[in-house]
Amino acid sequence: MTTLADFSATTITGxxxxxxxHLGSVxxxxxxxxxCGLTPQYAGLQALHERYGDQGLRVLGFPCDQFMHQEPGTETEIAEFCEINYGVGFPMFAKVEVNGEGAHPLFRWLTGAHPDAPGGxxxxGDIEWNFAKFLLDPEGRVLHRWAPQVEPADLAEDIEAALAERA
Known part of the structure; x- marks a missing residue:
């Protein structure tokens, strides 16, 4: 069975x-x-990172420029923007494509079928827009997928449940 452990990615610093x-973490x-109109979600993601990071949550951000060219900057510009505007302290990665032939293998897997997911x-299917969210269990299996419009704070209950299973 494929898990998060089967992938690698380039960090925002190369x-x-x-x-x-990240195995062993949620x-x-x-x-x-x-x-993007949803860019303020960075603040909510950072809040999740701060609230649950010590308990084993890892937030991983993957910038993407596939949706109306809403991530036009270089990796350096993206990192500076995230730090200055939202104090982002969670790991960020280099820009990736999330849909289509050029999709990063991680996102091809995330958007594929997961019939044996622990939570059902x-x-x-394709990611609809920026800020789609995927929660993975400590073994690296997909637990949940949320639409971009779902606010990070609304994930707290599911994150807490996944962290409780980890304990």
Missing amino acids: QEQVLSE VLVVNTASK EIAS
Whole structure:
């Protein structure tokens, strides 16, 4: 069975990272953008990182420029924007595509079928917009998928449940 451990990604500072480093943690993967109407969700994601990070939550941000060119900056510009405007302290990665032929393998997997997901089948299909969210259990399996419009604070109950299972 495929899990988060089967993937790697380039960090926003250019280092290749094997995502198996995050096994054992509850992981929230989000495709982000700096010039989107949903960009203020960075504040909510940072709040989740601060609230649950010590308990084992890892928020991973993946900038994406596929939706109306809403992430036009370089990795350096994105990192500076996130730090200055939202105090982002969770790991950010280099820009990726999340849909189509050029989609990063992680997002091809996340948007695929997960019929054996621990919490029940997860909806598959293309990501609709920036700030789609995927919650993974400590074994790296997909637990939940949320639409971009769902606010990070609304994920707290599911995050707490996943963290409780981890304990």
